[in-house]
């Protein structure tokens with residue numbers, strides 16, 4: 001089914017259905033593909049047409065990406081196939097060469113397939129560069145279901161984070177910390193997105209077509225709310241800040257939705273914000289969030305929580321959240337970590 005969503009979702013057109021990527025490139029005059037070996041294996045027999053070049057992601061460092069771009073011939077269209085990095089590389093090329101972008105996510109673990117900017121590393125630090133919109137965004141349910149279930153379900157992490165992030169925004173407003181003025185209308189829109197995800201918990205758990213659609217539409221709605229406002233405060237708050245601390249502490253990569261799930265678990269507890277309810281929902285959807293799923297040791301998490309207030313106060317770019325408001329005591333840390341699985 002082809003749809004023309006509201007342009008503020010950053011999706012020019014959306015093609016969704018079973019096996020809809022089949023022959024999608026048939027008839028395209030000159031196109032390149034950005035991808036990785038595993039998704040390319042899955043997609044190459046489906047998409048039809050003859051790409052003039054296939055570019056595999058090997059690094060997202062800007063120098064390397066620019067070098068790959070320079071070596072490319074003229075093309076009219078970029079077809080980005082895969083997970084976050086393959087899609088971001090396609091977005092970057094499409095933006096730089098002003099070429100049409102067709103996006104075919106093979107997994108929905110992160111929202112790269114709908115956001116305008118590409119995550120590129122400059123001296124190993126991620127920066128968001130450029131602006132592109134897919135035409136069409138191809139949501140092939142069968143292709144997406146070939147990815148590991150846990151990875152696809154991880155996609156709800158950045159939508160369930162609305163639960164803690166909006167609460168943080170409300171705390172900030174109550175304390176007169178208004179980096180971004182709180183609008184009730186935006187809060188209502190955010191809760192509408194969250195409720196739609198909750199309404200589809202069973203479908204998300206089973207990754208039915210409706211479950212996949214709920215996650216994709218959830219991301220598009222987040223864009224519709226956030227892009228005009230110029231910030232993502234409705235889905236980014238204290239649950240992300242704990243992740244930033246842990247990432248810096250351990251120097252490790254995490255599956256984004258899983259580590260955000262852990263953040264939602266811990267921060268909803270600190271917020272006294274319907275903790276049991278959101279944890280029950282994460283369990284119902286089979287979102288992984290336990291430290292044992294990410295090989296985080298008890299002492300690492302305890303040290304991270306002890307340092308969190310210090311960490312956010314040094315990071316001037318972070319917004320006011322529950323971390324600034326509530327005392328993080330040893331008693332609370334042992335209480336909240338005692339029920340987690342390591």
Ligand SMILES: [Zn+2]
Pocket residue numbers: 158240256260
């Ligand atoms: Zn996130």
